[in-house]
Amino acid sequence: MPTARSWPEPARALADIRHLLWFRRAAVRRPRAAALALVGLGGVTVAAVVLPALLGPGDDLDRLLRPALVAVVLVAVSGAVAAGGGRELLARDPASVFPVSPVTDHLGALLLAPLSAGWLIQAWGLLGLTAAVAGPGAVPVALAWLVAATALAQAVGWAGEYLRRRGVLAWFAVPLAGLGALPAPLVADAVRHGGPAAQAVAFVALLAATILLVAVGSVLAVVTARRVPRDETRRETATHAPRPLPRSDLALLRRTDRASVWRSVPLRRGTLLLALAPGAVALAGGLDWSSLVLLPGLVASGCVLLFGVNLWCLDGRGMLWRESLPVPPRTVVAARVWVLVEVLLGGSGLTLALGAVRAGRPSGPEVLAVVLALAVVVGQAVSAALRWSLAHPYAVDLRSARATPAPPLVMVGYSLRLAVATTLSGLLLAGLAGVGRVDLLATAAIGLLAVSALRVVRAARRWEDPERRAGVVAVVVA
Numbered sequence: 001m002p003t004a005r006s007w008p009e010p011a012r013a014l015a016d017i018r019h020l021l022w023f024r025r026a027a028v029r030r031p032r033a034a035a036l037a038l039v040g041l042g043g044v045t046v047a048a049v050v051l052p053a054l055l056g057p058g059d060d061l062d063r064l065l066r067p068a069l070v071a072v073v074l075v076a077v078s079g080a081v082a083a084g085g086g087r088e089l090l091a092r093d094p095a096s097v098f099p100v101s102p103v104t105d106h107l108g109a110l111l112l113a114p115l116s117a118g119w120l121i122q123a124w125g126l127l128g129l130t131a132a133v134a135g136p137g138a139v140p141v142a143l144a145w146l147v148a149a150t151a152l153a154q155a156v157g158w159a160g161e162y163l164r165r166r167g168v169l170a171w172f173a174v175p176l177a178g179l180g181a182l183p184a185p186l187v188a189d190a191v192r193h194g195g196p197a198a199q200a201v202a203f204v205a206l207l208a209a210t211i212l213l214v215a216v217g218s219v220l221a222v223v224t225a226r227r228v229p230r231d232e233t234r235r236e237t238a239t240h241a242p243r244p245l246p247r248s249d250l251a252l253l254r255r256t257d258r259a260s261v262w263r264s265v266p267l268r269r270g271t272l273l274l275a276l277a278p279g280a281v282a283l284a285g286g287l288d289w290s291s292l293v294l295l296p297g298l299v300a301s302g303c304v305l306l307f308g309v310n311l312w313c314l315d316g317r318g319m320l321w322r323e324s325l326p327v328p329p330r331t332v333v334a335a336r337v338w339v340l341v342e343v344l345l346g347g348s349g350l351t352l353a354l355g356a357v358r359a360g361r362p363s364g365p366e367v368l369a370v371v372l373a374l375a376v377v378v379g380q381a382v383s384a385a386l387r388w389s390l391a392h393p394y395a396v397d398l399r400s401a402r403a404t405p406a407p408p409l410v411m412v413g414y415s416l417r418l419a420v421a422t423t424l425s426g427l428l429l430a431g432l433a434g435v436g437r438v439d440l441l442a443t444a445a446i447g448l449l450a451v452s453a454l455r456v457v458r459a460a461r462r463w464e465d466p467e468r469r470a471g472v473v474a475v476v477v478a
Contacts, residue, residue, distance in 0.1 A: 300378055365436055
């Protein structure tokens with residue numbers, strides 16, 4: 001009896017990708033805003049290439065090119081391993097009704113990889129550095145390196161997920177990134193001193209490597225798809241002994257929300273990665289306290305993207321049950337904010353603890369600046385999370401290890417806005433601490449905290465409106 005071939009044809013995978021992208025585009029709520037966002041990202045990319053080239057050659061920047069190439073690989077690989085194979089072009093529940101092949105899933109994750117603030121910032125930095133060192137003619141080599149690094153990261157991500165489903169620590173796959181970083185010195189030399197011929201050879205070699213890595217990733221995706229996801233299955237089938245009921249409604253809701261966060265595979269992995277990775281960099285680089293002021297903003301803006309920008313997605317279909325409880329709406333908001341603050345403070349605190357090991361003995365203004373920066377960026381992240389969660393809710397299943405709380409393009413906008421706000425706040429506080437103006441430091445922090453508190457109160461009042469609340473519930477449980 002003839003059966004269908006187990007290995008999907010590339011042409012079929014490409015056709016499925018085209019249809020899935022069409023579905024994504026048709027589901028965009030604000031097409032004009034999405035088009036403007038894409039145009040804006042393209043404009044920033046062009047500016048990242050043109051502006052450094054206009055400033056003339058930067059010979060003193062040569063030494064930064066090789067570390068930048070290696071950093072692109074390491075950041076991309078660590079993100080792919082933590083995500084369990086990259087982002088989903090089609091969520092798990094719709095995929096059970098309209099099954100797509102693992103190769104289609106792999107290609108979709110590759111296409112969605114650039115729609116990340118971390119990827120974009122790394123890409124802009126590498127393109128600008130290449131243009132400043134060797135001129136715009138070498139930019140195609142940098143683009144080819146970005147594409148090859150993304151394909152490598154995707155392949156390593158699938159390898160890590162395969163190990164994880166076999167019961168092996170997934171981070172054992174990260175050393176494979178070292179193989180991808182080996183050509184960095186050759187590529188850097190071709191960009192700096194090779195001339196057009198050497199750059200053309202490097203470009204062609206990187207494109208050939210990309211094709212090979214995409215094929216390898218497809219094989220790993222197929223092999224991984226044949227195994228049961230251990231982490232997700234273990235979390236969904238675990239039993240938890242009942243505990244005594246808390247004495248207040250707030251404590252009960254807080255316990256429920258806290259369990260929703262730490263029993264979710266992507267939230268637990270993402271929080272640990274965002275807390276440990278910047279702290280490890282600070283520890284390895286021996287950053288001083290003036291630089292540590294910027295780390296809480298980096299970690300807080302990353303952690304809030306895990307679920308905070310769509311706070312009510314933690315409930316999913318259970319939000320109908322939550323709304324039937326005889327609890328004031330403001331208590332629900334207070335519990336959710338409490339848990340979000342716990343996650344942000346915990347991640348940022350772990351990062352600062354690692355960075356403080358080699359930062360030396362701080363002065364009084366430096367300690368005050370770090371503490372105030374932590375409070376300010378957490379307040380900014382929480383206020384933004386409440387406003388965006390109420391204005392733009394999305395139906396998301398956070399049981400999947402590769403799920404994100406909002407569509408990719410929306411996540412890019414959220415991450416860039418948060419990164420700009422928290423970085424500017426950190427720079428302001430660090431600058432005031434550096435000149436010893438403790439009075440201005442405290443005044444600026446109090447002003448920023450007051451603005452965030454006002455926004456949180458306004459968002460809580462909006463949540464008390466039954467019509468607004470019903471609209472959010474209708475979207476989240478869909």
